[in-house]
Amino acid sequence: MLSKVKTCCLTGLIVTAIDVETDISNGLPNINVVGLPDMAIKESKDRVRAAIKNSGLNFPLKRITINLSPAHTKKEGSHFDLPIALGILGASMQIPLEGLEDTLILGELSLDGKVNKVNGVLPMLLEMCNRGIKKVIVPYENLEEAKIVDGMEIVPVHTLNDIALHLMDEKRLDTYMEPFEYNYEEETNLENFRDLRGQENLKRALEIAASGNHNVLTIGPPGSGKTMAARRLPSILPKLTFHEALEITKIYSVAGLLDAHEGLVRNRPFRSPHHTSSTVAITGGGRIPKPGEVSLSHYGVLFLDELPEFNKTSLEVLRQPLEDRVINISRINGSYTYPADFILLAAMNPCPCGYYGTEGGQQCNCTPYQINRYINKISGPLMDRIDIIVETTAVKYKDLTDDKGSESSEEIRKRVERAREIQLERYKKTKYLFNSQLDGAAINKYCTLNPIAQQLMNLAFNKMNLSARGYSRVLKVARTIADLEGKDIIYENHLAEALQYRNLSGIIS
Numbered sequence: 001m002l003s004k005v006k007t008c009c010l011t012g013l014i015v016t017a018i019d020v021e022t023d024i025s026n027g028l029p030n031i032n033v034v035g036l037p038d039m040a041i042k043e044s045k046d047r048v049r050a051a052i053k054n055s056g057l058n059f060p061l062k063r064i065t066i067n068l069s070p071a072h073t074k075k076e077g078s079h080f081d082l083p084i085a086l087g088i089l090g091a092s093m094q095i096p097l098e099g100l101e102d103t104l105i106l107g108e109l110s111l112d113g114k115v116n117k118v119n120g121v122l123p124m125l126l127e128m129c130n131r132g133i134k135k136v137i138v139p140y141e142n143l144e145e146a147k148i149v150d151g152m153e154i155v156p157v158h159t160l161n162d163i164a165l166h167l168m169d170e171k172r173l174d175t176y177m178e179p180f181e182y183n184y185e186e187e188t189n190l191e192n193f194r195d196l197r198g199q200e201n202l203k204r205a206l207e208i209a210a211s212g213n214h215n216v217l218t219i220g221p222p223g224s225g226k227t228m229a230a231r232r233l234p235s236i237l238p239k240l241t242f243h244e245a246l247e248i249t250k251i252y253s254v255a256g257l258l259d260a261h262e263g264l265v266r267n268r269p270f271r272s273p274h275h276t277s278s279t280v281a282i283t284g285g286g287r288i289p290k291p292g293e294v295s296l297s298h299y300g301v302l303f304l305d306e307l308p309e310f311n312k313t314s315l316e317v318l319r320q321p322l323e324d325r326v327i328n329i330s331r332i333n334g335s336y337t338y339p340a341d342f343i344l345l346a347a348m349n350p351c352p353c354g355y356y357g358t359e360g361g362q363q364c365n366c367t368p369y370q371i372n373r374y375i376n377k378i379s380g381p382l383m384d385r386i387d388i389i390v391e392t393t394a395v396k397y398k399d400l401t402d403d404k405g406s407e408s409s410e411e412i413r414k415r416v417e418r419a420r421e422i423q424l425e426r427y428k429k430t431k432y433l434f435n436s437q438l439d440g441a442a443i444n445k446y447c448t449l450n451p452i453a454q455q456l457m458n459l460a461f462n463k464m465n466l467s468a469r470g471y472s473r474v475l476k477v478a479r480t481i482a483d484l485e486g487k488d489i490i491y492e493n494h495l496a497e498a499l500q501y502r503n504l505s506g507i508i509s
Contacts, residue, residue, distance in 0.1 A: 035068030082107030144263030212480030220392030269300030
Protein backbone atom coordinates (compact mmCIF):
# COMPACT_ATOMS: atom_id res chain seq x y z
CA MET A 1 0.00 0.00 0.00
CA LEU A 2 1.07 3.58 -0.69
CA SER A 3 0.34 6.80 1.22
CA LYS A 4 1.38 10.42 0.84
CA VAL A 5 1.35 13.31 3.35
CA LYS A 6 2.76 16.83 3.19
CA THR A 7 5.47 18.50 5.23
CA CYS A 8 8.34 20.87 4.46
CA CYS A 9 11.98 21.51 5.27
CA LEU A 10 13.87 24.63 6.26
CA THR A 11 17.27 25.66 4.90
CA GLY A 12 18.22 28.84 6.69
CA LEU A 13 15.01 30.80 6.15
CA ILE A 14 14.23 29.15 2.79
CA VAL A 15 11.28 26.73 2.89
CA THR A 16 10.84 23.76 0.54
CA ALA A 17 7.61 21.74 0.31
CA ILE A 18 8.18 18.01 0.87
CA ASP A 19 5.94 15.02 0.13
CA VAL A 20 6.45 12.06 2.48
CA GLU A 21 5.63 8.99 0.39
CA THR A 22 5.33 5.66 2.23
CA ASP A 23 5.20 2.26 0.55
CA ILE A 24 4.58 -0.98 2.50
CA SER A 25 5.27 -4.26 0.71
CA ASN A 26 5.94 -7.89 1.56
CA GLY A 27 9.47 -8.79 2.53
CA LEU A 28 11.81 -8.87 5.48
CA PRO A 29 10.85 -6.26 8.12
CA ASN A 30 12.90 -3.16 7.35
CA ILE A 31 12.53 0.64 7.16
CA ASN A 32 14.45 2.49 4.48
CA VAL A 33 14.33 6.32 4.28
CA VAL A 34 15.49 7.80 0.96
CA GLY A 35 15.58 11.32 -0.46
CA LEU A 36 18.76 12.81 1.07
CA PRO A 37 17.73 12.69 4.76
CA ASP A 38 20.09 13.94 7.47
CA MET A 39 21.04 11.90 10.54
CA ALA A 40 18.07 13.17 12.59
CA ILE A 41 15.69 11.87 9.92
CA LYS A 42 17.52 8.56 9.55
CA GLU A 43 17.19 8.03 13.30
CA SER A 44 13.48 8.87 13.15
CA LYS A 45 12.61 5.29 12.15
CA ASP A 46 13.53 4.10 15.66
CA ARG A 47 11.55 6.89 17.34
CA VAL A 48 8.57 6.29 15.06
CA ARG A 49 8.56 2.52 15.66
CA ALA A 50 8.57 2.95 19.46
CA ALA A 51 6.02 5.81 19.36
CA ILE A 52 3.55 3.77 17.29
CA LYS A 53 3.84 0.72 19.55
CA ASN A 54 3.59 2.73 22.77
CA SER A 55 0.53 4.57 21.45
CA GLY A 56 -1.45 1.33 21.25
CA LEU A 57 -1.18 1.09 17.46
CA ASN A 58 0.35 -1.67 15.32
CA PHE A 59 3.70 -1.26 13.64
CA PRO A 60 3.66 -3.28 10.37
CA LEU A 61 6.33 -6.00 10.24
CA LYS A 62 6.92 -5.60 6.51
CA ARG A 63 9.28 -3.85 4.14
CA ILE A 64 8.69 -0.08 4.48
CA THR A 65 10.16 2.44 2.04
CA ILE A 66 9.82 6.15 2.80
CA ASN A 67 10.67 8.65 0.09
CA LEU A 68 11.10 12.35 0.83
CA SER A 69 10.24 14.09 -2.42
CA PRO A 70 11.80 15.98 -4.20
CA ALA A 71 14.71 13.57 -3.82
CA HIS A 72 17.43 16.04 -4.87
CA THR A 73 16.81 18.42 -1.91
CA LYS A 74 18.68 17.80 1.33
CA LYS A 75 16.34 17.43 4.30
CA GLU A 76 17.11 18.06 7.93
CA GLY A 77 15.20 18.25 11.20
CA SER A 78 13.27 16.09 13.64
CA HIS A 79 9.89 17.53 12.55
CA PHE A 80 9.65 14.74 9.96
CA ASP A 81 8.79 12.21 12.72
CA LEU A 82 5.06 12.89 12.80
CA PRO A 83 4.47 12.89 9.01
CA ILE A 84 6.49 9.66 8.71
CA ALA A 85 4.45 8.02 11.49
CA LEU A 86 1.13 9.10 9.93
CA GLY A 87 2.35 7.92 6.54
CA ILE A 88 3.10 4.45 7.95
CA LEU A 89 -0.25 4.27 9.76
CA GLY A 90 -2.06 5.39 6.60
CA ALA A 91 -0.24 2.95 4.33
CA SER A 92 -1.02 0.10 6.75
CA MET A 93 -4.74 1.07 6.66
CA GLN A 94 -4.91 1.83 10.40
CA ILE A 95 -6.04 5.43 9.91
CA PRO A 96 -7.68 7.22 6.96
CA LEU A 97 -5.66 9.97 5.30
CA GLU A 98 -8.53 11.41 3.25
CA GLY A 99 -8.67 15.15 3.69
CA LEU A 100 -4.97 15.52 4.43
CA GLU A 101 -4.02 16.28 0.83
CA ASP A 102 -3.63 19.99 1.63
CA THR A 103 -2.61 19.64 5.28
CA LEU A 104 0.90 20.39 6.48
CA ILE A 105 2.20 18.07 9.22
CA LEU A 106 5.03 18.94 11.62
CA GLY A 107 6.17 17.30 14.85
CA GLU A 108 8.89 15.39 16.66
CA LEU A 109 7.95 12.18 18.49
CA SER A 110 9.03 10.89 21.87
CA LEU A 111 9.26 7.12 22.40
CA ASP A 112 5.98 7.22 24.36
CA GLY A 113 4.15 8.88 21.47
CA LYS A 114 4.21 12.46 22.78
CA VAL A 115 4.49 15.12 20.07
CA ASN A 116 7.32 17.50 20.97
CA LYS A 117 7.96 21.11 20.03
CA VAL A 118 10.03 21.78 16.89
CA ASN A 119 12.00 24.81 15.67
CA GLY A 120 11.27 26.98 12.66
CA VAL A 121 7.48 26.58 12.63
CA LEU A 122 6.68 30.24 11.88
CA PRO A 123 8.78 30.65 8.69
CA MET A 124 7.54 27.26 7.47
CA LEU A 125 3.87 28.12 8.01
CA LEU A 126 4.18 31.59 6.47
CA GLU A 127 5.70 30.22 3.28
CA MET A 128 3.38 27.22 2.98
CA CYS A 129 0.34 29.44 3.60
CA ASN A 130 1.48 31.61 0.67
CA ARG A 131 1.61 28.43 -1.42
CA GLY A 132 -2.02 27.59 -0.70
CA ILE A 133 -1.77 25.27 2.31
CA LYS A 134 -4.60 26.27 4.68
CA LYS A 135 -4.41 23.61 7.40
CA VAL A 136 -1.59 22.43 9.65
CA ILE A 137 -1.06 19.80 12.35
CA VAL A 138 1.56 21.03 14.85
CA PRO A 139 2.77 20.17 18.36
CA TYR A 140 0.71 21.85 21.05
CA GLU A 141 3.79 23.71 22.29
CA ASN A 142 4.01 25.48 18.91
CA LEU A 143 0.39 26.67 19.03
CA GLU A 144 1.07 30.31 20.01
CA GLU A 145 3.68 30.61 17.28
CA ALA A 146 1.34 29.07 14.69
CA LYS A 147 -1.52 31.42 15.62
CA ILE A 148 0.45 34.34 14.15
CA VAL A 149 -0.23 33.05 10.62
CA ASP A 150 -3.57 34.37 9.36
CA GLY A 151 -5.77 32.24 7.15
CA MET A 152 -4.52 28.86 8.38
CA GLU A 153 -6.52 26.28 10.35
CA ILE A 154 -4.35 24.96 13.18
CA VAL A 155 -4.75 21.52 14.77
CA PRO A 156 -2.45 21.29 17.83
CA VAL A 157 -1.72 17.77 19.10
CA HIS A 158 -0.28 16.38 22.34
CA THR A 159 0.26 12.75 21.30
CA LEU A 160 0.34 10.51 18.25
CA ASN A 161 -2.68 8.63 19.62
CA ASP A 162 -4.68 11.89 19.77
CA ILE A 163 -4.17 12.67 16.09
CA ALA A 164 -4.86 9.02 15.11
CA LEU A 165 -8.20 9.09 16.95
CA HIS A 166 -8.96 12.50 15.42
CA LEU A 167 -8.45 11.18 11.90
CA MET A 168 -10.63 8.14 12.71
CA ASP A 169 -13.40 10.50 14.00
CA GLU A 170 -13.25 8.85 17.43
CA LYS A 171 -12.00 12.02 19.13
CA ARG A 172 -12.24 15.58 17.88
CA LEU A 173 -9.30 17.86 18.55
CA ASP A 174 -9.72 21.59 19.01
CA THR A 175 -8.87 23.66 15.96
CA TYR A 176 -7.90 27.33 15.81
CA MET A 177 -8.46 29.78 12.99
CA GLU A 178 -8.72 33.32 14.31
CA PRO A 179 -7.32 36.54 12.79
CA PHE A 180 -4.15 37.53 14.63
CA GLU A 181 -4.25 40.93 16.30
CA TYR A 182 -0.89 42.53 16.99
CA ASN A 183 -0.73 44.45 20.23
CA TYR A 184 2.58 46.02 21.18
CA GLU A 185 3.51 45.07 24.73
CA GLU A 186 6.47 47.00 26.05
CA GLU A 187 8.71 45.35 28.61
CA THR A 188 8.05 46.81 32.04
CA ASN A 189 11.57 46.06 33.26
CA LEU A 190 13.45 48.13 30.66
CA GLU A 191 16.15 50.26 32.24
CA ASN A 192 15.52 54.01 31.96
CA PHE A 193 17.80 56.91 31.02
CA ARG A 194 16.54 58.87 34.03
CA ASP A 195 18.81 56.66 36.15
CA LEU A 196 21.92 57.77 34.24
CA ARG A 197 23.49 60.83 35.85
CA GLY A 198 25.76 63.14 33.90
CA GLN A 199 27.20 62.04 30.52
CA GLU A 200 24.95 64.38 28.53
CA ASN A 201 27.19 64.00 25.46
CA LEU A 202 26.73 60.21 25.60
CA LYS A 203 22.95 60.51 25.91
CA ARG A 204 22.90 62.88 22.94
CA ALA A 205 25.00 60.47 20.86
CA LEU A 206 22.69 57.55 21.66
CA GLU A 207 19.64 59.66 20.79
CA ILE A 208 21.16 60.41 17.38
CA ALA A 209 22.07 56.74 16.93
CA ALA A 210 18.52 55.62 17.73
CA SER A 211 17.04 58.24 15.38
CA GLY A 212 19.09 57.27 12.34
CA ASN A 213 20.03 53.67 13.16
CA HIS A 214 23.72 54.56 13.44
CA ASN A 215 26.56 52.49 14.88
CA VAL A 216 28.26 53.85 18.02
CA LEU A 217 31.59 53.41 19.81
CA THR A 218 31.96 54.77 23.33
CA ILE A 219 35.44 55.30 24.78
CA GLY A 220 36.05 56.17 28.41
CA PRO A 221 37.46 55.09 31.77
CA PRO A 222 35.93 52.30 33.88
CA GLY A 223 32.82 53.33 35.79
CA SER A 224 31.95 56.23 33.48
CA GLY A 225 28.57 54.76 32.52
CA LYS A 226 29.31 53.19 29.13
CA THR A 227 27.63 49.86 29.88
CA MET A 228 24.85 51.48 31.90
CA ALA A 229 23.94 53.75 28.97
CA ALA A 230 24.20 50.90 26.46
CA ARG A 231 21.64 48.79 28.32
CA ARG A 232 19.21 51.70 28.17
CA LEU A 233 19.41 52.20 24.39
CA PRO A 234 16.47 49.82 23.65
CA SER A 235 14.25 52.00 25.87
CA ILE A 236 14.47 54.91 23.38
CA LEU A 237 14.13 52.88 20.19
CA PRO A 238 10.73 53.11 18.45
CA LYS A 239 8.13 50.43 19.08
CA LEU A 240 8.32 47.34 16.90
CA THR A 241 6.00 47.23 13.91
CA PHE A 242 4.24 43.94 13.18
CA HIS A 243 6.49 43.36 10.15
CA GLU A 244 9.61 43.84 12.27
CA ALA A 245 8.26 41.61 15.05
CA LEU A 246 7.51 38.90 12.47
CA GLU A 247 11.03 39.02 11.02
CA ILE A 248 12.62 38.79 14.47
CA THR A 249 10.31 35.94 15.51
CA LYS A 250 11.24 33.92 12.42
CA ILE A 251 14.92 34.14 13.34
CA TYR A 252 14.32 33.21 16.98
CA SER A 253 12.08 30.33 15.87
CA VAL A 254 14.83 28.88 13.68
CA ALA A 255 17.36 29.33 16.49
CA GLY A 256 15.08 27.56 18.98
CA LEU A 257 14.98 30.59 21.31
CA LEU A 258 11.29 31.39 21.01
CA ASP A 259 9.20 31.41 24.19
CA ALA A 260 6.41 28.84 23.72
CA HIS A 261 4.01 30.94 25.83
CA GLU A 262 4.53 34.17 23.86
CA GLY A 263 4.66 33.10 20.22
CA LEU A 264 5.71 36.54 18.95
CA VAL A 265 8.76 38.60 19.90
CA ARG A 266 7.31 42.00 20.83
CA ASN A 267 10.43 43.90 21.94
CA ARG A 268 13.63 44.86 20.18
CA PRO A 269 16.48 42.45 20.86
CA PHE A 270 19.47 43.48 22.94
CA ARG A 271 22.32 41.01 22.59
CA SER A 272 25.53 41.33 24.60
CA PRO A 273 27.90 38.43 23.82
CA HIS A 274 30.97 37.95 26.01
CA HIS A 275 34.31 38.90 24.50
CA THR A 276 35.38 35.21 24.54
CA SER A 277 32.60 34.39 22.02
CA SER A 278 33.80 32.54 18.94
CA THR A 279 33.48 33.77 15.38
CA VAL A 280 30.76 31.19 14.71
CA ALA A 281 28.80 32.37 17.76
CA ILE A 282 28.91 35.96 16.45
CA THR A 283 28.10 35.30 12.79
CA GLY A 284 26.19 32.03 12.99
CA GLY A 285 27.18 28.66 11.64
CA GLY A 286 27.79 25.07 12.62
CA ARG A 287 27.30 21.93 10.56
CA ILE A 288 23.74 23.08 9.98
CA PRO A 289 24.18 26.87 10.19
CA LYS A 290 22.01 28.56 12.79
CA PRO A 291 21.62 32.32 13.33
CA GLY A 292 24.42 33.97 15.30
CA GLU A 293 24.46 37.10 17.45
CA VAL A 294 24.39 39.44 14.44
CA SER A 295 21.10 37.88 13.30
CA LEU A 296 19.63 37.54 16.80
CA SER A 297 20.19 41.32 17.08
CA HIS A 298 18.10 42.00 13.93
CA TYR A 299 16.12 45.28 14.32
CA GLY A 300 17.73 45.66 17.74
CA VAL A 301 21.11 46.29 19.37
CA LEU A 302 24.33 44.27 19.35
CA PHE A 303 26.42 45.46 22.29
CA LEU A 304 30.11 44.55 22.33
CA ASP A 305 31.58 45.50 25.70
CA GLU A 306 35.38 45.65 26.00
CA LEU A 307 35.68 45.75 22.21
CA PRO A 308 39.49 45.28 21.93
CA GLU A 309 39.25 42.09 24.00
CA PHE A 310 37.25 40.35 21.27
CA ASN A 311 39.07 38.02 18.92
CA LYS A 312 40.26 40.06 15.92
CA THR A 313 38.71 37.59 13.46
CA SER A 314 35.36 37.85 15.23
CA LEU A 315 35.45 41.63 14.83
CA GLU A 316 36.53 41.63 11.20
CA VAL A 317 33.64 39.39 10.14
CA LEU A 318 31.29 42.17 11.26
CA ARG A 319 32.38 44.32 8.33
CA GLN A 320 30.17 42.58 5.75
CA PRO A 321 26.90 42.49 7.77
CA LEU A 322 27.40 46.11 8.89
CA GLU A 323 27.54 47.11 5.23
CA ASP A 324 25.02 44.72 3.65
CA ARG A 325 22.57 44.23 6.57
CA VAL A 326 22.62 40.47 5.94
CA ILE A 327 25.07 37.69 6.81
CA ASN A 328 25.97 35.05 4.22
CA ILE A 329 27.18 31.69 5.57
CA SER A 330 28.60 29.14 3.12
CA ARG A 331 29.02 25.50 4.06
CA ILE A 332 29.49 22.26 2.13
CA ASN A 333 25.75 21.64 2.53
CA GLY A 334 24.87 24.95 0.89
CA SER A 335 24.71 28.71 1.41
CA TYR A 336 22.56 30.31 4.07
CA THR A 337 21.52 33.94 4.33
CA TYR A 338 20.17 35.48 7.52
CA PRO A 339 19.11 39.12 8.05
CA ALA A 340 21.44 41.22 10.23
CA ASP A 341 20.12 44.78 10.37
CA PHE A 342 21.21 45.94 13.81
CA ILE A 343 22.72 48.90 15.64
CA LEU A 344 26.28 48.09 16.67
CA LEU A 345 27.02 49.62 20.06
CA ALA A 346 30.57 49.04 21.27
CA ALA A 347 32.40 50.17 24.39
CA MET A 348 36.10 50.25 25.21
CA ASN A 349 38.64 51.83 27.53
CA PRO A 350 41.15 54.35 26.15
CA CYS A 351 44.06 52.11 27.22
CA PRO A 352 44.67 48.72 28.90
CA CYS A 353 44.48 50.17 32.43
CA GLY A 354 41.54 52.36 31.44
CA TYR A 355 42.69 55.73 32.80
CA TYR A 356 44.54 57.35 29.90
CA GLY A 357 43.53 61.00 29.56
CA THR A 358 41.44 60.95 32.75
CA GLU A 359 41.41 64.24 34.63
CA GLY A 360 42.31 63.78 38.32
CA GLY A 361 41.81 60.52 40.16
CA GLN A 362 43.80 57.48 39.14
CA GLN A 363 46.68 58.02 36.76
CA CYS A 364 47.43 55.94 33.66
CA ASN A 365 50.49 53.71 33.96
CA CYS A 366 50.50 52.41 30.37
CA THR A 367 53.36 53.10 27.97
CA PRO A 368 52.66 54.73 24.56
CA TYR A 369 53.43 51.36 22.94
CA GLN A 370 50.85 49.56 25.10
CA ILE A 371 48.24 52.20 24.34
CA ASN A 372 48.82 52.08 20.58
CA ARG A 373 48.85 48.28 20.58
CA TYR A 374 45.56 48.25 22.49
CA ILE A 375 43.85 50.76 20.19
CA ASN A 376 45.19 49.11 17.03
CA LYS A 377 43.26 45.95 17.85
CA ILE A 378 40.39 47.78 16.16
CA SER A 379 41.12 47.88 12.45
CA GLY A 380 40.67 50.96 10.28
CA PRO A 381 38.02 49.34 8.03
CA LEU A 382 35.91 48.40 11.07
CA MET A 383 36.33 51.87 12.59
CA ASP A 384 35.21 53.32 9.25
CA ARG A 385 31.89 51.52 9.64
CA ILE A 386 31.17 53.19 12.97
CA ASP A 387 29.21 56.40 12.52
CA ILE A 388 29.53 57.92 15.99
CA ILE A 389 32.57 57.84 18.28
CA VAL A 390 31.92 59.46 21.65
CA GLU A 391 34.14 60.04 24.66
CA THR A 392 32.90 59.58 28.21
CA THR A 393 34.50 61.08 31.28
CA ALA A 394 34.46 60.08 34.91
CA VAL A 395 31.16 60.99 36.58
CA LYS A 396 31.40 63.98 38.92
CA TYR A 397 30.08 63.98 42.48
CA LYS A 398 27.67 66.83 41.79
CA ASP A 399 26.06 64.81 38.98
CA LEU A 400 25.46 61.88 41.30
CA THR A 401 23.91 64.04 44.03
CA ASP A 402 21.95 66.42 41.80
CA ASP A 403 18.25 66.30 42.73
CA LYS A 404 17.24 67.60 39.32
CA GLY A 405 17.51 64.15 37.79
CA SER A 406 17.92 63.22 34.13
CA GLU A 407 15.62 63.20 31.15
CA SER A 408 13.56 60.01 30.96
CA SER A 409 13.63 57.46 28.13
CA GLU A 410 9.99 58.28 27.31
CA GLU A 411 10.86 61.91 26.54
CA ILE A 412 13.85 60.98 24.41
CA ARG A 413 11.86 58.33 22.55
CA LYS A 414 9.30 60.92 21.43
CA ARG A 415 12.02 62.90 19.66
CA VAL A 416 13.47 59.71 18.17
CA GLU A 417 10.07 58.67 16.80
CA ARG A 418 9.50 62.13 15.26
CA ALA A 419 12.90 61.95 13.53
CA ARG A 420 12.14 58.46 12.21
CA GLU A 421 8.74 59.59 10.93
CA ILE A 422 10.51 62.32 8.95
CA GLN A 423 12.83 59.70 7.43
CA LEU A 424 9.99 57.32 6.58
CA GLU A 425 8.13 60.14 4.82
CA ARG A 426 11.26 61.24 2.93
CA TYR A 427 12.17 57.71 1.79
CA LYS A 428 8.66 56.31 1.27
CA LYS A 429 9.23 55.85 -2.48
CA THR A 430 12.71 54.37 -2.06
CA LYS A 431 14.28 51.22 -0.62
CA TYR A 432 15.62 53.10 2.40
CA LEU A 433 14.14 53.38 5.88
CA PHE A 434 16.81 55.24 7.84
CA ASN A 435 19.59 57.73 7.13
CA SER A 436 22.23 55.11 7.95
CA GLN A 437 21.14 53.05 4.92
CA LEU A 438 21.83 55.73 2.33
CA ASP A 439 24.34 54.91 -0.41
CA GLY A 440 26.41 57.25 -2.61
CA ALA A 441 23.70 58.49 -4.97
CA ALA A 442 21.15 58.87 -2.18
CA ILE A 443 23.62 60.84 -0.03
CA ASN A 444 24.09 63.34 -2.87
CA LYS A 445 20.33 63.66 -3.21
CA TYR A 446 19.19 63.84 0.39
CA CYS A 447 22.18 65.20 2.33
CA THR A 448 22.18 68.76 1.01
CA LEU A 449 24.61 71.16 2.74
CA ASN A 450 24.17 74.91 2.96
CA PRO A 451 27.14 76.98 1.60
CA ILE A 452 28.85 77.43 4.98
CA ALA A 453 28.50 73.72 5.75
CA GLN A 454 30.07 72.92 2.37
CA GLN A 455 33.12 75.01 3.21
CA LEU A 456 33.36 73.34 6.63
CA MET A 457 33.13 69.88 5.04
CA ASN A 458 35.89 70.73 2.56
CA LEU A 459 38.17 71.87 5.37
CA ALA A 460 37.39 68.92 7.64
CA PHE A 461 37.84 66.31 4.92
CA ASN A 462 41.49 67.27 4.40
CA LYS A 463 42.35 68.08 8.00
CA MET A 464 40.81 64.91 9.48
CA ASN A 465 42.03 62.65 6.62
CA LEU A 466 38.55 61.20 6.14
CA SER A 467 38.09 58.21 3.87
CA ALA A 468 35.27 58.16 1.34
CA ARG A 469 33.29 55.92 3.71
CA GLY A 470 34.05 58.23 6.64
CA TYR A 471 32.88 61.23 4.60
CA SER A 472 29.60 59.46 3.80
CA ARG A 473 29.01 58.55 7.43
CA VAL A 474 29.60 62.12 8.62
CA LEU A 475 26.95 63.33 6.18
CA LYS A 476 24.48 60.63 7.24
CA VAL A 477 24.90 61.52 10.92
CA ALA A 478 24.52 65.22 10.07
CA ARG A 479 21.32 64.38 8.18
CA THR A 480 19.94 62.69 11.32
CA ILE A 481 20.89 65.65 13.52
CA ALA A 482 19.07 67.95 11.09
CA ASP A 483 16.02 65.65 11.23
CA LEU A 484 15.98 65.89 15.03
CA GLU A 485 15.64 69.66 14.57
CA GLY A 486 13.12 69.29 11.75
CA LYS A 487 15.39 70.94 9.14
CA ASP A 488 15.23 70.10 5.42
CA ILE A 489 18.90 70.84 4.71
CA ILE A 490 22.08 70.36 6.75
CA TYR A 491 23.43 73.52 8.38
CA GLU A 492 26.92 74.14 9.69
CA ASN A 493 25.96 73.40 13.31
CA HIS A 494 24.58 69.99 12.30
CA LEU A 495 27.75 69.17 10.37
CA ALA A 496 30.03 70.43 13.15
CA GLU A 497 28.35 68.10 15.66
CA ALA A 498 28.60 65.17 13.26
CA LEU A 499 32.32 65.87 12.69
CA GLN A 500 32.84 65.93 16.44
CA TYR A 501 31.67 62.31 16.56
CA ARG A 502 34.48 61.25 14.22
CA ASN A 503 37.29 63.14 15.91
CA LEU A 504 39.58 60.73 17.73
CA SER A 505 42.42 63.17 18.29
CA GLY A 506 41.21 64.13 21.75
CA ILE A 507 40.88 60.50 22.80
CA ILE A 508 43.76 58.73 21.10
CA SER A 509 47.06 60.41 20.40
